[in-house]
Amino acid sequence: MxxxxxxxxxxxxxxxxxELLQLGTALEPDEPCLRADAARNRARLLEAAARLVAERGxxxxxxxxxxxxxxxxxxxxxxxxxxxxxxxxxxxxxSEKKFxxxxxxxxxxxxxxxxxxxxxxxxxxxxxxxxxxxxELQLAAEPDAGRRFTVPPRRVRHHHVAMLLRQVVxxxxxxxxxxxxxxxxxxxxxxxxxxxxxxxxxxxxDAWVDLVDRVTGTAAAG
Numbered sequence: 001m002x003x004x005x006x007x008x009x010x011x012x013x014x015x016x017x018x019e020l021l022q023l024g025t026a027l028e029p030d031e032p033c034l035r036a037d038a039a040r041n042r043a044r045l046l047e048a049a050a051r052l053v054a055e056r057g058x059x060x061x062x063x064x065x066x067x068x069x070x071x072x073x074x075x076x077x078x079x080x081x082x083x084x085x086x087x088x089x090x091x092x093x094x095s096e097k098k099f100x101x102x103x104x105x106x107x108x109x110x111x112x113x114x115x116x117x118x119x120x121x122x123x124x125x126x127x128x129x130x131x132x133x134x135x136e137l138q139l140a141a142e143p144d145a146g147r148r149f150t151v152p153p154r155r156v157r158h159h160h161v162a163m164l165l166r167q168v169v170x171x172x173x174x175x176x177x178x179x180x181x182x183x184x185x186x187x188x189x190x191x192x193x194x195x196x197x198x199x200x201x202x203x204x205x206d207a208w209v210d211l212v213d214r215v216t217g218t219a220a221a222g
Contacts, residue, residue: 042080045070049091058140061088088141089151092134096153099130103160116167117218120181123161124208127185132194132201138187149179158182168216181215184208 048069052061063084067074081087103123108114110122131138143151149158162178169177183189184207193199212218 038080041072041076045072045077045080045087046090049087053091053137058088058136061091061140063087085141085143088137089143092137092141095130095134099126100153100156102126116164117212117216120161120164120168120212120216121209123164124181124185124212125205127157128190128201128204128208131185131187131190135187135191135194139191142187165216168218177215181211184211 045066049061049066052065052069061084063077063081064074066087067077070077077087081090103110103119103126105111108122109118110126111119114122142148148154158178161181162174165172165174165177165181190204193204194201
């Protein structure tokens with residue numbers, strides 16, 4: 001039998017008190033609470049960006065286009081969101097918080113209270129459905145290679161999957177195994193499989209459940 005690899009560095013998220021993390025840099029470093037006028041301006045910019053997504057798709061969302069749609073200077077958009085990725089990730093913030101709340105504190109089987117394997121199955125299926133609902137926006141908001149695996153939402157999801165794996169296969173290198181599992185939930189892969197290959201969502205969900213069962217050595221109920 002192969003020697004169990006040394007443990008991966010433990011992520012810094014507090015295990016006992018998970019927090020719902022914002023996706024991007026919505027708040028400026030020296031501004032823990034946005035002033036009322038700044039909050040209104042931010043909401044106005046996000047509404048403008050959301051209109052552009054609805055009318056022309058995520059590719060049409062540029063800092064210049066949002067500034068024009070909101071009738072403000074381009075510098076205002078840069079000051080509030082930093083760059084285009086920050087703007088797009090801010091648009092995803094609400095759905096990200098909702099998803100995190102569902103798997104961290106929501107009802108089972110996605111949330112606490114179900115066996116870990118059932119939670120893993122539910123997590124992947126919920127993630128797949130969420131990605132298909134907002135696929136263009138998720139693809140446009142994908143961070144560059146240097147940040148892809150370090151942005152807070154990705155770290156929260158990775159930590160969650162690794163935590164559930166440890167409860168089922170504690171002898172495995174669950175930190176690395178969780179990356180392998182989450183590769184099947186990558187938005188770019190989902191786009192390829194659904195849009196370019198025409199694979200239905202039901203098949204992707206079945207494949208996720210099968211992968212979880214093979215990795216954990218269990219069989220799907222029913």
